[in-house]
Amino acid sequence: MNSRPVAYVLMAPAAVLVTLFVIAPVGVLVLLSFSDWQLGSSTLRYTGLGNYRQLATDPVFWVSLRNTAFYVALVVPVATGLALVAAIAIRGAGRLAAFYRTAFFLPVTTTVVAMALAWEFLLHPSFGLVNLLLAEFGVRGPVWLRDADTVLYALAAIGVWLKFGYYVVLFLAGLSTLPTDLYDAAAVDGIDRPLDRFRYVTWPLLGPTVLFVVVVATIQTFQVFEIVATLTQGRPGRASEVLLFTIFQEGFVYFRTGYASALTVVFLCLILVLVLAKFRYFDRKVYY
Amino acid sequence: MPRRALGLTSVLRHLLLLCGAAVAVTPFVWMVSASLMPHQEIMLGGLRLVPEEFAIKQNYGRVIADVPIPRYLMNGLLVCTSIFVLQVLVAVPAAYALAKLSFRGRDFALAAVLLGLMIPAHVPAIPVYVAFYKLGLINTYAALIVPHVGSVFGIFLLRQFFRRIPDETLQAARLDGLSELEIVWRIAVPFATPAIIAFGLFSFVVHWNDLFWPLIVANREDLAMPPLGILMFYNEEQGSDYGAMMAASVLMTLPLAIASIVLQRRFMEGISLTAATKGGPQ
Numbered sequence: 001m002n003s004r005p006v007a008y009v010l011m012a013p014a015a016v017l018v019t020l021f022v023i024a025p026v027g028v029l030v031l032l033s034f035s036d037w038q039l040g041s042s043t044l045r046y047t048g049l050g051n052y053r054q055l056a057t058d059p060v061f062w063v064s065l066r067n068t069a070f071y072v073a074l075v076v077p078v079a080t081g082l083a084l085v086a087a088i089a090i091r092g093a094g095r096l097a098a099f100y101r102t103a104f105f106l107p108v109t110t111t112v113v114a115m116a117l118a119w120e121f122l123l124h125p126s127f128g129l130v131n132l133l134l135a136e137f138g139v140r141g142p143v144w145l146r147d148a149d150t151v152l153y154a155l156a157a158i159g160v161w162l163k164f165g166y167y168v169v170l171f172l173a174g175l176s177t178l179p180t181d182l183y184d185a186a187a188v189d190g191i192d193r194p195l196d197r198f199r200y201v202t203w204p205l206l207g208p209t210v211l212f213v214v215v216v217a218t219i220q221t222f223q224v225f226e227i228v229a230t231l232t233q234g235r236p237g238r239a240s241e242v243l244l245f246t247i248f249q250e251g252f253v254y255f256r257t258g259y260a261s262a263l264t265v266v267f268l269c270l271i272l273v274l275v276l277a278k279f280r281y282f283d284r285k286v287y288y
Numbered sequence: 289m290p291r292r293a294l295g296l297t298s299v300l301r302h303l304l305l306l307c308g309a310a311v312a313v314t315p316f317v318w319m320v321s322a323s324l325m326p327h328q329e330i331m332l333g334g335l336r337l338v339p340e341e342f343a344i345k346q347n348y349g350r351v352i353a354d355v356p357i358p359r360y361l362m363n364g365l366l367v368c369t370s371i372f373v374l375q376v377l378v379a380v381p382a383a384y385a386l387a388k389l390s391f392r393g394r395d396f397a398l399a400a401v402l403l404g405l406m407i408p409a410h411v412p413a414i415p416v417y418v419a420f421y422k423l424g425l426i427n428t429y430a431a432l433i434v435p436h437v438g439s440v441f442g443i444f445l446l447r448q449f450f451r452r453i454p455d456e457t458l459q460a461a462r463l464d465g466l467s468e469l470e471i472v473w474r475i476a477v478p479f480a481t482p483a484i485i486a487f488g489l490f491s492f493v494v495h496w497n498d499l500f501w502p503l504i505v506a507n508r509e510d511l512a513m514p515p516l517g518i519l520m521f522y523n524e525e526q527g528s529d530y531g532a533m534m535a536a537s538v539l540m541t542l543p544l545a546i547a548s549i550v551l552q553r554r555f556m557e558g559i560s561l562t563a564a565t566k567g568g569p570q
Contacts, residue, residue: 006468007391014382022404025412078314102552103309109548109555112497113515114537117522118319121530127333129318173560180424183549194297223408226499244410251414252504261354262416268411275406
């Protein structure tokens with residue numbers, strides 16, 4: 001390969017757009033986070049670490065961070081765990097495999113906001129399906145989305161439902177790369193019961209895929225916004241306040257631009273930790 | 289392939305999968321069912337799937353009369369298509385240059401792309417909003433489209449594909465007198481079609497579903513994307529007419545649900561392909 005000036009022509013539109021809409025904004029964001037600027041205000045004062053100091057003592061931020069972590073801790077293990085079981089079960093499901101796959105996949109590509117509303121209906125305290133079913137067993141169901149004790153569980157259930165099929169597809173892709181002769185070899189050694197096969201053959205081989213899916217799921221789940229903005233707006237109280245919703249409110253409802261910028265920087269740092277973990281472990285792996 | 293177990297294992301397997309499938313499908317079934325029911329019947333709270341009395345005209349009629357559903361769907365289609373077409377026009381030449389040409393600053397450009405991959409879409413929102421606000425571009429289609437056109441994800445994904453084009457093919461094309469630009473569109477693009485389709489589906493689902501950015505820059509009814517449109521109707525209703533709300537949800541979900549079933553295989557290939565590079569659709 002020799003140097004070709006035409007490369008600059010080919011690169012130019014992308015370079016301009018990525019600089020304008022991705023890279024420069026991050027720089028501006030960091031600068032804004034050191035200021036007290038509010039959108040529309042004509043004065044901008046440098047406040048150093050003021051916003052970050054305020055953040056450290058802001059109960060809303062800590063509640064928001066805790067709720068987000070709690071939501072992630074609920075959704076990621078349940079969604080990925082169930083997806084792994086489902087993917088393994090589908091592999092041996094014969095002719096019905098395509099049907100199951102289609103069913104599981106259906107929630108993944110639907111309009112999230114519309115399905116969130118369908119879930120609100122399912123979770124309605126008096127005529128929603130969930131509480132009607134509970135009533136059949138004599139249990140009085142809670143007011144899922146309006147009760148501070150249940151709201152995060154309800155949102156997590158919706159989160160699992162939305163993403164579960166996506167992880168099934170990832171696990172199926174991972175499972176399809178496992179060498180089949182290992183199962184035959186294991187059978188010769190007397191490992192032929194399904195649970196043993198999973199424990200001694202599938203699990204050790206699938207380890208990297210599992211870790212990969214868990215990291216991807218964590219990054220995605222951390223960015224929960226749509227279902228909260230649609231169904232609870234962070235309520236009741238601050239019981240379902242999550243990071244992106246806090247950023248949205250501070251930045252675009254109260255227009256406290258400087259403070260929202262600091263929040264975003266913290267959000268970015270948390271995501272970067274996860275992404276770097278992913279790159280570190282998986283950069284050299286080829287998944288396609 | 290594991291040996292197919294018969295008997296108990298097989299029964300358990302199908303039982304488990306059927307339960308899972310039921311949970312996955314129930315919200316859709318319940319939504320459609322409620323969209324056919326009169327409000328009074330929904331409020332009675334019976335475990336009925338088929339309504340005693342159909343209220344199709346009442347529910348769907350109300351939605352069609354009150355909510356500009358076609359407008360929202362057209363906005364979605366227009367914005368998502370524009371974003372995708374422009375993304376490809378920008379990403380393809382850049383990805384080709386990064387994969388197959390050598391030039392000063394290539395390593396730097398590649399590092400910038402990798403860095404960009406780590407930044408979630410919500411992070412540049414505040415500065416970009418401020419810029420659009422200053423330029424008077426809030427509540428325009430441009431505000432919905434332009435910030436997404438330079439996709440580092442698209443560039444990276446396509447670069448990975450273009451790297452596999454044999455250099456001999458490119459040399460032969462150059463000897464035939466093709467310019468680099470012709471090589472990009474006549475050789476590189478056909479070579480990477482599966483990646484472009486995967487990227488297209490990814491891009492469509494992400495931007496169709498995004499609520500964060502449209503809520504910020506285009507929250508007027510005539511510019512509303514499908515999620516925002518349905519949210520506006522919901523906020524007017526506040527749960528007073530579930531039949532009509534579910535009818536609106538059905539109409540908004542239908543196009544993507546059909547596309548998802550028809551293009552399922554493509555979608556799944558796309559997920560395996562795109563997840564390897566990034567977290568996939570959010």
